[in-house]
Amino acid sequence: MAIRPILALLIALLWGTPVFAAAETAIEVWKSSTCSCCGNWVKHLESNGFAVTVNAVEPSMLAAIKRQAGISETLASCHTAKIDGYVIEGHVPASDIKRLVAEHPDAVGLTVPGMPAGSPGMEQGGEFEPYDVLLLKKDGTTSVFAHH
Secondary structure, rough: OOHHHHHHHHHHHHHHHOOOOOOOEEEEEEEOOOOHHHHHHHHHHOOOOOOEEEEEEEEEHHHHHHHHHHHHHHHHHOOEEEEEEEEEEEEHHHHHHHHHHHOOOOEEEEOOOOOOOOOOOOOOOOOOOOOEEEEEEEOOEEEEEEEO
16 A cells, blocks of 8 residues: 555645646737838747737728827837736837836836837847836836836
């Protein structure tokens, strides 16, 4: 009956070991159907564990979505996403989105205004332009959330 102690040990080990599932986090993206950098950003999210739903929309619809979300022209980029009640504007790295959701600040969301070279989706060989990810607060002001 040597199997019983081994079985008991196995059960004890499995019972005490946390099981981590590769749970994907759902994010919804609105973008132009012709923008390749937006598609590259979506691939970046997917490779970092996000389950992405993509909505290809006309530019006027995209502008309306940005306005409704509180994204001004100075904070805008080429695509807008929503996750866990937050707005994500532009080429925000997946790691910053994960941090936002984990920390859950009282804010509208994150934005990377413009399209900085080297940001996720905007890779251009070795070219890199330093950029800030901004936390958009509910009063319309921003603060630096991360610097890349």
